Structures are given as C-alpha cells and as structure tokens.
Amino acid sequence: MKLAPAQVAAFLRDPGAVRVVLLFGEDVGMIRDRAEALVRRVAGSLDDPFLVAELPREAIGTLPDEAASLALTGGRRVVRVREATDAATGPVQALLKSAAPALVVLEGAGLATRSRLRTALEAAPDGVAIGCYPEEGRALTETIRSTLQAAGVGVDPDAASWLADHLGADRASTRGELEKLALYVGPNARVDLEAAMACVGDLAGLSLDDALFAATAGDVATADRALELAMAEGAAPVQVLRMGIGHLQRLHRVRLAMDAQRLPAADAVKQLRPPLFFRRVAPFTRALSLWNSRTLAAGIAALAEAERGCKRTGWPDTVLCRQAILSLARRAAAGAAREPRVRR
Structure with missing residues (x-):
C-alpha cells in the first residue's frame, strides 16, 4: 500500500x-x-x-x-x-x-x-x-519548530520564517543545522532572527538534487558545493550516480519531445508527470537549452561508466563520482559560453 x-x-x-x-x-x-x-x-x-x-x-x-x-x-x-x-x-x-x-x-x-x-x-x-520529498511551507516550519522544541529551544516567528527559506532541501542537513543552532543559543533560550542568520550556513539549503540540477544547468560552483555537502551527509557515490542518470534520462525524454513535437522548453516541461517542484523548473528549463538529445545520451553513458568503475574493487569511488558529476557541470558551462540558445 x-x-x-x-x-x-x-x-x-x-x-x-x-x-x-x-x-x-x-x-x-x-x-x-x-x-x-x-x-x-x-x-x-x-x-x-x-x-x-x-x-x-x-x-x-x-x-x-x-x-x-x-x-x-x-x-x-x-x-x-x-x-x-x-x-x-x-x-x-x-x-x-x-x-x-x-x-x-x-x-x-x-x-x-x-x-x-x-x-x-x-x-x-x-x-x-x-x-520522501523535501519539505516546504507549513510542513517545514513545523519540523523546524518541533526539532528546536525537542532540544529545549523556542523560535521567534520571523526566525522560523527565515529558516524555512534557507532549510528543507535535505532532512539530515536541516536537522544538523537546527541542532547546531540549538547549541548556539543554549538551553531554554529562544532563536531570534539575528541568531538564525548568524548560525545557519549558506550551504544549509543545498541537497543532492541541487547538485544535479546545478550541474546540468552549468553552475559548476553550486554543483560542487552541493555535491560536497550531500556526500558529507552520507550520500553514497553509486547512489549519486544513479540519481544523476535518472535526472539525465528525464531531461532526455523532454528533449526528445521538444524535437519531435517542436515544442518550446517551457511547454515540454509542463507535460512532465509527475511535475517538477516549482523551484526546480528554472534550472531544468535552462538545462534544456544547453543539452540536446545526443549530448544527453552521452552524459548518461558517462555516468553509467562511472558507476561501473565505482563497483570495481580498489577504485576511488568518491573521486570517480565527483569527476563524473562535475564533468557534466563543466560541459554545460562550456555550452552556455558558446551558445546560450536552444540547439536543435
């Protein structure tokens, strides 16, 4: 069920x-x-x-x-x-x-x-x-309040709102940031906006999905930071590569639909089922302007080869994984520099 x-x-x-x-x-x-x-x-x-x-x-x-x-x-x-x-x-x-x-x-x-x-x-x-999907809105705010309450700490409404805008991409990352925040203010205290902004890091809202979407959109720096955080939180190299393959396959299906039906990227993205989370639409659409069906197929093959390498005894799986994902990001960034328009 x-x-x-x-x-x-x-x-x-x-x-x-x-x-x-x-x-x-x-x-x-x-x-x-x-x-x-x-x-x-x-x-x-x-x-x-x-x-x-x-x-x-x-x-x-x-x-x-x-x-x-x-x-x-x-x-x-x-x-x-x-x-x-x-x-x-x-x-x-x-x-x-x-x-x-x-x-x-x-x-x-x-x-x-x-x-x-x-x-x-x-x-x-x-x-x-x-x-298990990233929390947003009321659900995320309630998680923030309940996690801090369990640590014996209250939170002001404006601080809770700010935290909800900067957390939630990954449950483990969110929990880690809130535990750090609770230690920062001390027991039986309240988190105000100043404390929240001083304590929660710029990377707190990044997840593995952020790494993959940033990579295919050509944002090398964000892809690198988000990937580093995801792996520090326990994401396994093979898991990262499999999710990367799934992300590229989804882009590939949409790209093929664009080519076959002569659809603009925005219209093709709207046909996706299940639909994208709203904050993923922009980088996904951007990626469609940087990749065509041939280059996406090559990217899928490259990640699959990296996955096979990770399974070989003695191979540096973390290094292989990072190289594969960041190679995608650099390729997309190079495409953006050469030609920002959709290639058919």
Whole structure:
C-alpha cells in the first residue's frame, strides 16, 4: 500500500504487521531518518547484532532467507537494505509470499517514478511504499519548530520564517543545522532572527538534487558545493550516480519531445508527470537549452561508466563520482559560453 503524508508519522511509531517498507524519493536525509526510526522502533537500536542485519545490494537474492531467520534472543528482526533497486523486486515478491517474520526496510532514493519495486509494494497488503520529498511551507516550519522544541529551544516567528527559506532541501542537513543552532543559543533560550542568520550556513539549503540540477544547468560552483555537502551527509557515490542518470534520462525524454513535437522548453516541461517542484523548473528549463538529445545520451553513458568503475574493487569511488558529476557541470558551462540558445 501507499501511505499518505498524514499517515507516515503514526506508521513510523507502529509499523504493525507490515513486513516490507520501501522509502523512496528525493530527500536522502529523510529516507535515512525514517529508516533509522523504523529500525529503532522494532529492534530497539540500530546495531543489535541479533536483531538488525544490513544486507549488501549485491546479496539481494538472499533476502527471503535472511528475513526468515529467527533471532536467537527473541524479538522481531529487521533487515535493512541501502541503495535498493528494481533488482530487489523478485526477492521481495518471494518474501511476501512466505511467512518470513522480519521487517525489511528498503532505502531506494534512486528509484524511477515507474519503478517495478515501488509498484509491487504499493499493491501489496503487507508492504508499504513511502515517498520522501523535501519539505516546504507549513510542513517545514513545523519540523523546524518541533526539532528546536525537542532540544529545549523556542523560535521567534520571523526566525522560523527565515529558516524555512534557507532549510528543507535535505532532512539530515536541516536537522544538523537546527541542532547546531540549538547549541548556539543554549538551553531554554529562544532563536531570534539575528541568531538564525548568524548560525545557519549558506550551504544549509543545498541537497543532492541541487547538485544535479546545478550541474546540468552549468553552475559548476553550486554543483560542487552541493555535491560536497550531500556526500558529507552520507550520500553514497553509486547512489549519486544513479540519481544523476535518472535526472539525465528525464531531461532526455523532454528533449526528445521538444524535437519531435517542436515544442518550446517551457511547454515540454509542463507535460512532465509527475511535475517538477516549482523551484526546480528554472534550472531544468535552462538545462534544456544547453543539452540536446545526443549530448544527453552521452552524459548518461558517462555516468553509467562511472558507476561501473565505482563497483570495481580498489577504485576511488568518491573521486570517480565527483569527476563524473562535475564533468557534466563543466560541459554545460562550456555550452552556455558558446551558445546560450536552444540547439536543435
């Protein structure tokens, strides 16, 4: 089944008889936060060797057997899979047909919109798919207030409004900035606008998506800063590259539609389903003026080759990932310098 946003908090407190949870979407930090909340709720901690098992992506075929194993000390086990892909669909379907008692938590930040894994779990009575997207507006303001309140700190309305404009791109980054802010003002204090502006860094609003959108729009500096922050917050190189491939594939589909139907970029972007977040429209449209279908296909191939390199033992995966993403940014920037108009 698919949970509505209003149902997520209650589910995280009590997943009940659900056996497989898929966390997908653009907010890598939120995916990690929610995964950890589920693990703690069922197993009591993140690192209990008897109750918590982390399954490598390469061993996904053993998922049904791992989920069927019983804990030596009693209690319900949790099997956590990071960087889940559609390759997990078969093992998950086999697991759901069995009586395996464990809770399986899948983190799939790079999954496509029409992912087979997501579709399977949305249709399963004892499976759940939860979207994790950057918070905005009232939801983000409430997260800011509740996080600071949990740290024993209040916040003035104008400070909360300013923070909402500068945070929210990634849950982990938002939480880290708010924890730093709480330490800055001290216990039982209030955050005013001056404290918020003094403490929250310029990079706080940047996420992995910002890195990818900036790269294809030719903004090398923002791509570099956002990528550095995302990787410091735990984004894995393979995950970054897969999300980059997904971003380029989406641009490629729109670019092909522009060429086939002779559509302006703005009209082609409006046809996207699901639609872009409003703040992503400008850099996405800008990218369409810098890339054609041929160069986008070449970019997809380059990221796929970098992903293969990251999987080779002994290769510097972080370096390969950064080089691949920043190569896109430099290529787009060079295109902007040569010809700012749409190339057909």
